[in-house]
Amino acid sequence: MPASAPTYVVGRREQLADIAHALQTAPLLTLVGVGGVGKTRLAARTATAARGRYAHGAWLVELARITDPAGVTPEVARALGVRERPGSSPLETLRAVLRHRQLLLVLDNCEHVVTVCAELAASLLQACPDLCILATSREALGVAGETVYHVPPFPMASTQEATADLVENDAIDLFVERARTLEPAFELTPQTSSSITRICALLDGLPLAIELAAARPTAMSPPEIARRLDNPLSVLTMGPRSAPARQQTLRAAIDWSYQLLAEPEQTLLRRLAVFRGGFTRGAATSVCTDVELPGGQIDDLLDRLVAQSLLVGVKQPEHTRFHRRPRRLHGGTLFLLNGLIWLAAAFWLQSVVTDPLRLLLLFMSAGASLSAALLANDSPGLAVAGAARRRPHRTRG
Ligand SMILES: Nc1ncnc2c1ncn2[C@@H]1O[C@H](COP(=O)(O)OP(=O)(O)OP(=O)(O)O)[C@@H](O)[C@H]1O
Numbered sequence: 011m012p013a014s015a016p017t018y019v020v021g022r023r024e025q026l027a028d029i030a031h032a033l034q035t036a037p038l039l040t041l042v043g044v045g046g047v048g049k050t051r052l053a054a055r056t057a058t059a060a061r062g063r064y065a066h067g068a069w070l071v072e073l074a075r076i077t078d079p080a081g082v083t084p085e086v087a088r089a090l091g092v093r094e095r096p097g098s099s100p101l102e103t104l105r106a107v108l109r110h111r112q113l114l115l116v117l118d119n120c121e122h123v124v125t126v127c128a129e130l131a132a133s134l135l136q137a138c139p140d141l142c143i144l145a146t147s148r149e150a151l152g153v154a155g156e157t158v159y160h161v162p163p164f165p166m167a168s169t170q171e172a173t174a175d176l177v178e179n180d181a182i183d184l185f186v187e188r189a190r191t192l193e194p195a196f197e198l199t200p201q202t203s204s205s206i207t208r209i210c211a212l213l214d215g216l217p218l219a220i221e222l223a224a225a226r227p228t229a230m231s232p233p234e235i236a237r238r239l240d241n242p243l244s245v246l247t248m249g250p251r252s253a254p255a256r257q258q259t260l261r262a263a264i265d266w267s268y269q270l271l272a273e274p275e276q277t278l279l280r281r282l283a284v285f286r287g288g289f290t291r292g293a294a295t296s297v298c299t300d301v302e303l304p305g306g307q308i309d310d311l312l313d314r315l316v317a318q319s320l321l322v323g324v325k326q327p328e329h330t331r332f333h334r335r336p337r338r339l340h341g342g343t344l345f346l347l348n349g350l351i352w353l354a355a356a357f358w359l360q361s362v363v364t365d366p367l368r369l370l371l372l373f374m375s376a377g378a379s380l381s382a383a384l385l386a387n388d389s390p391g392l393a394v395a396g397a398a399r400r401r402p403h404r405t406r407g
Pocket residue numbers: 018019020021022043044045046047048049050051052119146148184217218221253256257263
């Protein structure tokens with residue numbers, strides 16, 4: 011394991027236990043989730059804890075900085091200390107060496123080179139009976155035999171818990187811990203506690219976003235941060251310089267995933283910004299369809315956006331309701347204006363190319379869906395924490 015691998019996690023007992031359990035039977039386990047949800051942190055902690063069970067230990071290969079897919083296999087070989095063999099490809103050499111080793115290989119951040127990671131994993135697992143692979147990615151590798159574990163955000167403090175004196179809540183613990191690294195005197199008073207609970211809820215319990223918000227208290231009080239989170243992209247901008255570039259601001263975290271999308275997926279994601287409170291497939295189809303994005307494609311595109319952790323689909327009795335994470339990303343006025351301008355342009359275009367009856371139907375259904383979406387209030391319930399003095403709970407490596 012590289013020395014730079016993180017050595018502790020706040021909370022996450024249940025997830026660590028589930029992952030450790032799954033790893034005992036799955037030759038390939040992939041931790042999937044939205045950017046910044048804590049996949050790398052959980053994988054590194056799991057590997058550190060489990061390395062004693064593998065005769066040749068646990069090895070973590072950081073792939074985020076590999077931009078050329080052809081560089082993946084050589085990078086894995088380099089991290090494992092496997093030397094090139096004349097006349098053999100890097101893959102053949104790796105297969106030959108790992109065939110006789112019992113180890114845990116962590117492929118960290120596969121999303122931007124997912125195809126080559128999938129091929130590599132399949133090839134190695136087929137040749138190496140005692141190899142176990144733990145991958146992290148915003149999207150599953152899609153290999154036969156892969157077990158996918160969806161990493162959830164931190165749970166919110168429920169109203170009941172929040173009124174108790176000693177709330178156990180990982181999101182709040184992380185905020186307090188990060189705030190204290192920048193400002194050791196940072197105090198959790200009943201007032202700041204209530205604002206921090208609100209901040210964590212507005213950020214959907216997303217660890218990276220919480221960490222970025224916690225970098226603010228030196229200049230901004232928690233109540234101020236909470237008030238300004240209507241536009242999280244402008245507030246969550248002060249990550250540590252030591253963090254990877256994609257994790258220094260919330261915008262960079264989103265950009266990283268956005269750049270990996272195919273063009274129609276990008277187009278749909280932009281258009282979906284008109285929805286404030288989540289949306290159904292029907293609403294997305296009514297509102298986002300035009301000559302560029304025919305209605306028949308919307309279902310597949312929505313599923314792709316879910317697969318790539320850019321949307322969350324919550325199954326309800328009648329339909330699935332989609333939203334982004336954090337949900338506040340829908341709320342920015344700029345997003346809304348963007349979406350409305352697009353919508354106006356789309357209707358104008360439709361009026362040129364379709365007959366009047368179809369246009370009227372489209373206008374009515376889109377209008378109904380849009381107003382329903384704009385009026386829908388999916389804001390997470392805000393709990394008020396009553397804890398005055400709490401210490402973050404850490405799981406140490
Ligand atoms: N349980 C945790 N305890 C402490 N810090 C955490 C925890 N989970 C996440 N973090 C912090 O949140 C940030 C994002 O975590 P991490 O890098 O593991 O996310 P990720 O899902 O791998 O993101 P990406 O998709 O960008 O690689 C990191 O800075 C990490 O320090």
